[in-house]
Amino acid sequence: MTLLALDGGKNIGWALFDHAGGDIGRGVVLHEDFFAYDKDWGKNHFTVTMDFMGDMHVSWADHDIDRIVVEGIRHNPNIAQGGSQRWESQVEGAVRILHAVTNIPITVQPPNILPVAMTLNGYEKPLTRTGNPKHLPDEDAAWLHGRYFLIADGVLE
Numbered sequence: 001m002t003l004l005a006l007d008g009g010k011n012i013g014w015a016l017f018d019h020a021g022g023d024i025g026r027g028v029v030l031h032e033d034f035f036a037y038d039k040d041w042g043k044n045h046f047t048v049t050m051d052f053m054g055d056m057h058v059s060w061a062d063h064d065i066d067r068i069v070v071e072g073i074r075h076n077p078n079i080a081q082g083g084s085q086r087w088e089s090q091v092e093g094a095v096r097i098l099h100a101v102t103n104i105p106i107t108v109q110p111p112n113i114l115p116v117a118m119t120l121n122g123y124e125k126p127l128t129r130t131g132n133p134k135h136l137p138d139e140d141a142a143w144l145h146g147r148y149f150l151i152a153d154g155v156l157e
Helices: 087-102 111-121 138-152
Strands: 003-007 011-017 023-030 046-050 056-060 067-071 106-109
Touching: 003 138, 011 138, 023 138, 056 087, 067 087, 067 138, 087 106, 106 138, 111 138
Parallel strands: 003 067, 067 106
Antiparallel strands: 003 011, 011 023, 046 056
16 A cells, blocks of 8 residues: 555645555645646656556555545634635645546645544644744654554554
8 A cells, every 4th residue: 555645735745655555755735736637747646547458546656545544624604714715625636636537545634633643653733933933844743644544544553
């Protein structure tokens, strides 16, 4: 299994794991680049191909993907979202469409698993100079989503 974990938002964090749960790589893609299929933004993007039998294959950074974990967000229409463009929901929707087209299994995780994932992985959230918690880096959030899935799935302990 090659797992792609995504943490949606204005900046989309991504992390790749091999079949044994080992890290392949991680990084950040801008939201507008994630959805710009005609833009060349390096190796770190989706490639969807079809073989002569009509089977579709998905790769990311030259690795065939056979499982995707994505952070899911539910917006409450009764409260102000602080000007949110619902970037997270757009990424989740894109992954759901990709699943519908390719049958690649997906797992949608709520953002509230991140504190548990941090504890399970010995990850300490970065702090400001004054000791206040900083925003979790997007690539780290994607990595934590992937690690949480791999632990829950029994691939990692």
